[in-house]
Amino acid sequence: MKNFIGQPVDRVDGPAKVRGKACYTADVHPPGLAYGVIVAAAIAKGHVVRLDTVAAEAVPGVISVIHHGNAPQLAYAPMEPRSMVDPKVGEALRIFQDDAVLFSGQPIALAVAEEPEQAAQAAALVRVTYAAEAANSDFARASQTARPPRQSAQPWSRPAELRRGDADAAFAAAPRRVDASYEQPAEFHCAIEPHGTIARWDHDHLTLWDKTQWVDHDRTAIAHVFGIPDDYVRVICPFVGGAFGSALRAWPHVAAAAMASLLVNRPVQLVPTRRQLFSAIGYRPQTVQRLRLGAGEDGRLTAVIHEVVAQTSVYEEYTEASIEPSAMLYAAPTLRADYRLAPMNVNTPCPMRAPGIVTGNLAVELAMDELAETCGLDPLKLRLRNYAESDAQKRLPWSSKSLRQCYAVGAERFGWSQRPATASGRRHGRWLIGYGMASALYPAHRAPASAHAELRADGTVAVTSAAGDMGPGTYTAMTQVAADALALPIAAVHFELGDSLLPSAPAHGGSMTMASVGSAVHAACQELRTKAQELDQRVRLPGDDRLAMQRAYAQLLARHRLDRLTAETEAKPGEEAERYSICAFGAVFAEVRIDPDLAELRVARLLGVYAAGRIINPKTARSQCIGGMVGGLGMALTEQGLWDDRLGRLMNASLADYLMPVNADLQSVEALFVPENDRHLGPLGVKGLAEIAVVGVAPAIVNAIYNATGRRIRSLPVTPDKILGLS
Amino acid sequence: MQPFRYSRPGDSREACAAGAQPGAAFIAGGTDLLPLLKEGARVATGLIDINGLPFADIRHEAAGAWIGALSRMSDAAADNRLRQDYPAIVEALLASASPQVRNLATIGGNLLQRTRCLYFRDTAVPCNKRRPGSGCPAWDGQNRGNAILGGSRSCIATHASDLAVALAALDARVVLQGRHRRRQIPLTEFHRLPGDTPDIETVLEPGELIIAVFVPATACSRHSTYLKLRDRASFEWALTSAAAAVELDGNRIRRAGIAVGGVATKPWRLPQVEAALAGARSEPATFRAAAELAGQEAEPRQRNAFKIELMKRAIIGALTKAGNLP
Amino acid sequence: MEPSAGGRCSVFSFRSCKRSPAMPNWSRRLFLLSSVSSTLLVAAAKRLGLVRGSAAEAPSTSAPEVQTAEIVLTVNGADHRLSVDLRTTLLDVLRDHLGLTGAKKGCDLGQCGACTVLAGGRPINSCLTFAVMQQGKTITTIEGLGEGLGEGLGEGGELHPVQEAFIRHDALQCGYCTPGQILSAVAFLNHEQEPTDDSIREWMSGTLCRCGAYPNIVEAVKDAARRVDGHAAVPL
Numbered sequence A: 001m002k003n004f005i006g007q008p009v010d011r012v013d014g015p016a017k018v019r020g021k022a023c024y025t026a027d028v029h030p031p032g033l034a035y036g037v038i039v040a041a042a043i044a045k046g047h048v049v050r051l052d053t054v055a056a057e058a059v060p061g062v063i064s065v066i067h068h069g070n071a072p073q074l075a076y077a078p079m080e081p082r083s084m085v086d087p088k089v090g091e092a093l094r095i096f097q098d099d100a101v102l103f104s105g106q107p108i109a110l111a112v113a114e115e116p117e118q119a120a121q122a123a124a125l126v127r128v129t130y131a132a133e134a135a136n137s138d139f140a141r142a143s144q145t146a147r148p149p150r151q152s153a154q155p156w157s158r159p160a161e162l163r164r165g166d167a168d169a170a171f172a173a174a175p176r177r178v179d180a181s182y183e184q185p186a187e188f189h190c191a192i193e194p195h196g197t198i199a200r201w202d203h204d205h206l207t208l209w210d211k212t213q214w215v216d217h218d219r220t221a222i223a224h225v226f227g228i229p230d231d232y233v234r235v236i237c238p239f240v241g242g243a244f245g246s247a248l249r250a251w252p253h254v255a256a257a258a259m260a261s262l263l264v265n266r267p268v269q270l271v272p273t274r275r276q277l278f279s280a281i282g283y284r285p286q287t288v289q290r291l292r293l294g295a296g297e298d299g300r301l302t303a304v305i306h307e308v309v310a311q312t313s314v315y316e317e318y319t320e321a322s323i324e325p326s327a328m329l330y331a332a333p334t335l336r337a338d339y340r341l342a343p344m345n346v347n348t349p350c351p352m353r354a355p356g357i358v359t360g361n362l363a364v365e366l367a368m369d370e371l372a373e374t375c376g377l378d379p380l381k382l383r384l385r386n387y388a389e390s391d392a393q394k395r396l397p398w399s400s401k402s403l404r405q406c407y408a409v410g411a412e413r414f415g416w417s418q419r420p421a422t423a424s425g426r427r428h429g430r431w432l433i434g435y436g437m438a439s440a441l442y443p444a445h446r447a448p449a450s451a452h453a454e455l456r457a458d459g460t461v462a463v464t465s466a467a468g469d470m471g472p473g474t475y476t477a478m479t480q481v482a483a484d485a486l487a488l489p490i491a492a493v494h495f496e497l498g499d500s501l502l503p504s505a506p507a508h509g510g511s512m513t514m515a516s517v518g519s520a521v522h523a524a525c526q527e528l529r530t531k532a533q534e535l536d537q538r539v540r541l542p543g544d545d546r547l548a549m550q551r552a553y554a555q556l557l558a559r560h561r562l563d564r565l566t567a568e569t570e571a572k573p574g575e576e577a578e579r580y581s582i583c584a585f586g587a588v589f590a591e592v593r594i595d596p597d598l599a600e601l602r603v604a605r606l607l608g609v610y611a612a613g614r615i616i617n618p619k620t621a622r623s624q625c626i627g628g629m630v631g632g633l634g635m636a637l638t639e640q641g642l643w644d645d646r647l648g649r650l651m652n653a654s655l656a657d658y659l660m661p662v663n664a665d666l667q668s669v670e671a672l673f674v675p676e677n678d679r680h681l682g683p684l685g686v687k688g689l690a691e692i693a694v695v696g697v698a699p700a701i702v703n704a705i706y707n708a709t710g711r712r713i714r715s716l717p718v719t720p721d722k723i724l725g726l727s
Numbered sequence B: 001m002q003p004f005r006y007s008r009p010g011d012s013r014e015a016c017a018a019g020a021q022p023g024a025a026f027i028a029g030g031t032d033l034l035p036l037l038k039e040g041a042r043v044a045t046g047l048i049d050i051n052g053l054p055f056a057d058i059r060h061e062a063a064g065a066w067i068g069a070l071s072r073m074s075d076a077a078a079d080n081r082l083r084q085d086y087p088a089i090v091e092a093l094l095a096s097a098s099p100q101v102r103n104l105a106t107i108g109g110n111l112l113q114r115t116r117c118l119y120f121r122d123t124a125v126p127c128n129k130r131r132p133g134s135g136c137p138a139w140d141g142q143n144r145g146n147a148i149l150g151g152s153r154s155c156i157a158t159h160a161s162d163l164a165v166a167l168a169a170l171d172a173r174v175v176l177q178g179r180h181r182r183r184q185i186p187l188t189e190f191h192r193l194p195g196d197t198p199d200i201e202t203v204l205e206p207g208e209l210i211i212a213v214f215v216p217a218t219a220c221s222r223h224s225t226y227l228k229l230r231d232r233a234s235f236e237w238a239l240t241s242a243a244a245a246v247e248l249d250g251n252r253i254r255r256a257g258i259a260v261g262g263v264a265t266k267p268w269r270l271p272q273v274e275a276a277l278a279g280a281r282s283e284p285a286t287f288r289a290a291a292e293l294a295g296q297e298a299e300p301r302q303r304n305a306f307k308i309e310l311m312k313r314a315i316i317g318a319l320t321k322a323g324n325l326p
Numbered sequence C: 001m002e003p004s005a006g007g008r009c010s011v012f013s014f015r016s017c018k019r020s021p022a023m024p025n026w027s028r029r030l031f032l033l034s035s036v037s038s039t040l041l042v043a044a045a046k047r048l049g050l051v052r053g054s055a056a057e058a059p060s061t062s063a064p065e066v067q068t069a070e071i072v073l074t075v076n077g078a079d080h081r082l083s084v085d086l087r088t089t090l091l092d093v094l095r096d097h098l099g100l101t102g103a104k105k106g107c108d109l110g111q112c113g114a115c116t117v118l119a120g121g122r123p124i125n126s127c128l129t130f131a132v133m134q135q136g137k138t139i140t141t142i143e144g145l146g147e148g149l150g151e152g153l154g155e156g157g158e159l160h161p162v163q164e165a166f167i168r169h170d171a172l173q174c175g176y177c178t179p180g181q182i183l184s185a186v187a188f189l190n191h192e193q194e195p196t197d198d199s200i201r202e203w204m205s206g207t208l209c210r211c212g213a214y215p216n217i218v219e220a221v222k223d224a225a226r227r228v229d230g231h232a233a234v235p236l
């Protein structure tokens, strides 16, 4: 009997999704639902002096207009220790608790009405008078006075600096050097499903249907906001229409929906408008990175100096792991890496697809391309020459590392040897052709998770865990794991997630769902199988025939007059993180075609080769990696937040003005996996896949652009004006 | 969105009368009007649904094509005669918006779509076009997408239509029906420069309807093309575009019509470029020299100066294609 | 406490949409930790005049300024007579009044295509048109495709060839853009017998997919093209 693990099983929730039957947050429609629409601040800093709601309240159907002047003071009990998804320094925005405006777009009032049209009309009629103050909303200026993050004793706090040896001296002495600054604008998740919440109180219990990657945290965070016990709150979220990190925290509008429901005493739906979403949640912060690489004549790195300045808000310190890639990617004997923050009057950034890592990796991989040229080396050779055989910063061996194989497979498949040796060296009709590549890495994590498994009278199993599925295929993968552990057919497994009443699970983020929840599901199902066997040791379970197995379970239960048999297990990480450095690795190759006259650019080919431990489902894994590469293409070519420095306001807050790739932007995209089975992170052998796929893509493309045109573009995104060298 | 009355008149007289009422707005496809109403960038107290009016046909005559104002962008794009005789029009339409939008959007509405200037649609910020006298934050702000031609200190917003650029190059005329008269206006005179009143964008009088666009059939129109450059490969307005129509006599250009988009406050004809082309040989050197003249009157702002060069290249690119050069 | 109204999609995960989960008995726990009592809050809110009367107590005021209309919409082969606020878009009528939540709202401004439905067989953005203007059109939503009206998920009738191809090629991840993608593809294949990669990419560019399923979508549409035999599978 073949294992399902490792097979390209069709998505088990596919039929629901193609029928439009998968139920996302805003599809829920409890009886008596009222609608809330946010009024957002028009200034970036100052105070609300007057809020005139007379016209708004006169709108027929309006139930209430809530704002700091009439909102109840909520408990906002501190969470100790802070959750891994919340910033460690500063205070989250407290909704409608005072008159301060900290950023443009901040929710300052909420109109609640019978119908959405009425609520929108009322929100538009709220007249606000502000006392505006000079805001800090110019990144260039703010980064001049950037400062280190305040140290915090909270768990999950990140180091602000990394050191090994005397990097400055080594750099000064290096015969080959690169010294360059790279700019990366703010990027927005823009999941197609807007964030939104439906809140309903039943006496003192709150039910939230909320777009979240972590029902458990959402529950706890909102319980703290209202000062009620965690288990008075239930959060439900069976389907997430994409999130990419944006739905890890409990955003202010979630509390606003709950407050509104409490006040109007009926269920309230609150979905910020698309424009409002750009400031209702977070985004990848804007950064500028100076990277200095020192190397010998042979390209062997002697020094890496990495200075990152990243944007954050004035009320919270959001930090990322951007300095880690420079410490881990290559075997450089010396390193100095510094992380600095530029607080601004903006909403707090948040994790977005490979947070920090993708940023740091970008700078390193762009600089490596420059170093390759300086040393007269093929970029891939340069990387092999500096291959890190262990994690020099943590001084730990890798749990596994098949990056060499990724390079080899990728180079072979892509035809890297055909790379034009000199910039603008190859033409095809009106197109200049360029090849580029980059390495990728993403640290793998695992967190405690629980799962419950219940064998039923018909021999099917129901498995549950409060996990999430924002698209990678948690439903499918867990079904495979359970089916294998119990030797059942796929159709006999029912997996449920996304409800805080279910056994607790960690954040569906950081690529750790498979390793964490998968291990719990595996353990619970194994235990269940043992329990079933223990019912009657004389029965031989036909573990090699799934249908027979289902019948055997049914018979066992029937014979013992049981209508169910259950097992619940918590699976915890061991000490692997202290003994190994555990990372997924990858190599990305890109071919671009550029019409140098019209500045038209097409990414003709993208190939990513990944070593990410065992691949549970090659079909969904491939989709996930392709999706990551599409995201990386957007990062390279089209995506950027455009703030007006004087107004302190994001001006392109729409899906027509913040440009994510469309179908026509993609041509050939392929993802391959190098076989790996890394048992250090759990019994399934996985390392996590989601984030790695976005890492390395943008630098591979930008390096290809250089190869095509001879133009080093050090600020993203690479738009036509930059290709022409005109801005 | 504020509440509105809704009517669906059965003839144009009724429609024009209703459209002349204060606060009234015609609605055709609604693809531009709805977003503006939703975002509060426009308020209408009465919507006059003109989809019941008989202006949805596309008719071909020897003298030219009559494209009904209510024909959908997708219908016009699928019209074989338009494709043969006025390729620039079909190319511009197919490069516009998305199939879904084109199935709703009308030809008349397309010419009247409002600008994509980032400030115009955000009611939290000033904008002379939306709120006269409030100022123009684009002047020193995020103006990468704004105009280098035809702007004023009051407004530098581009006209966003692709179709209008093709029509401008083809000498099209707009057919208008008012309460008292029917008139035809060259497309190039239909839109107004912003001057001190950027809120007034066309010569339309209150209640006046666009009922059709007339495109003369010429040797030029058959050899026409539309080239659109943008940041992503599809579903985006033009960063810069060019329409070129050329009449060739052997390898000489007899006459040319050139218009550019994404760079100007209205669909922009370039007579000086056309003059330089007329009578010259159809070859790259001619195109380059002529295109050079396009930038003469350009007045760029901080972030859009690149459009001068991009515009020239778009013109050369369009000419190369229209002139059938490799 | 089954919060879903009849006909609407279930709020629980797709496997258990018929389950009616019992409220656990934690409501009996003492409210000791709490610093805000919700009952107190509601009382306070009423004192402050903050709430104008909740639905339980007072029906919503009749709305002289708001213009409503009686409309008839033909959706998935059935006529629906409704009374709606004139400002209601086709999308909101489908979702909020008819419970057809397969049409998704992504931007409400025509910029994402998640709300794509077919009108007379042609894809349109249902967020860009008022419901009152779509009377007399034949509207098809994802629920009307194939025999998609089965009860639970994963159950139900036959899938349309495009739906099948989307599953086979894994042309989706989160699934939020998927109904719009599928309807757009169905309309495309109704008039395009020999699609090329480029023509598919261009046509499908009106529907954004942030999960980046684009390459798989192209494969699915190509595959479906081979299986759809040119007949209009959708009422025009």
Ligand SMILES: Cc1cc2nc3c(=O)[nH]c(=O)nc-3n(C[C@H](O)[C@H](O)[C@H](O)COP(=O)(O)OP(=O)(O)OC[C@H]3O[C@@H](n4cnc5c(N)ncnc54)[C@H](O)[C@@H]3O)c2cc1C
Residues within 6 Å of the ligand: A656, B025, B026, B027, B028, B029, B030, B031, B032, B033, B034, B050, B069, B070, B073, B095, B096, B097, B098, B101, B104, B105, B106, B107, B108, B109, B110, B111, B112, B113, B160, B161, B162, B163, B208, B209, B210, B211, B235, B236, B237, B238, C109, C110, C111
């Ligand atoms: C996401 C998106 C992308 C787009 N991309 C592009 C693009 O790339 N290129 C491009 O050119 N366009 C683009 N558009 C704009 C689109 O083409 C226009 O919105 C559309 O053509 C407007 O036509 P309509 O019939 O929907 O107009 P409506 O929205 O109905 O009306 C627009 C305006 O015209 C008035 N009006 C309409 N018809 C008449 C008439 N016959 N007589 C008098 N007044 C009238 C209305 O009162 C209103 O003021 C895009 C639109 C969207 C939503």
Ligand code: SF4
Residues within 6 Å of the ligand: B115, B117, B118, B119, B120, B126, B127, B128, B129, B130, B135, B136, B137, B138, B139, B146, B154, B155, B156, B157, B198
């Ligand atoms: S350019 Fe015109 S539309 Fe843009 S902000 Fe200035 S006045 Fe408004």
Ligand code: FES
Residues within 6 Å of the ligand: C104, C105, C106, C107, C108, C109, C110, C111, C112, C113, C114, C115, C116, C125, C126, C127, C128
């Ligand atoms: S919701 Fe209609 S296009 Fe985005």
Ligand code: FES
Residues within 6 Å of the ligand: A192, A241, A242, A471, C171, C172, C173, C174, C175, C176, C177, C178, C208, C209, C210, C211, C212, C213
């Ligand atoms: S599948 Fe998630 S947006 Fe397309």
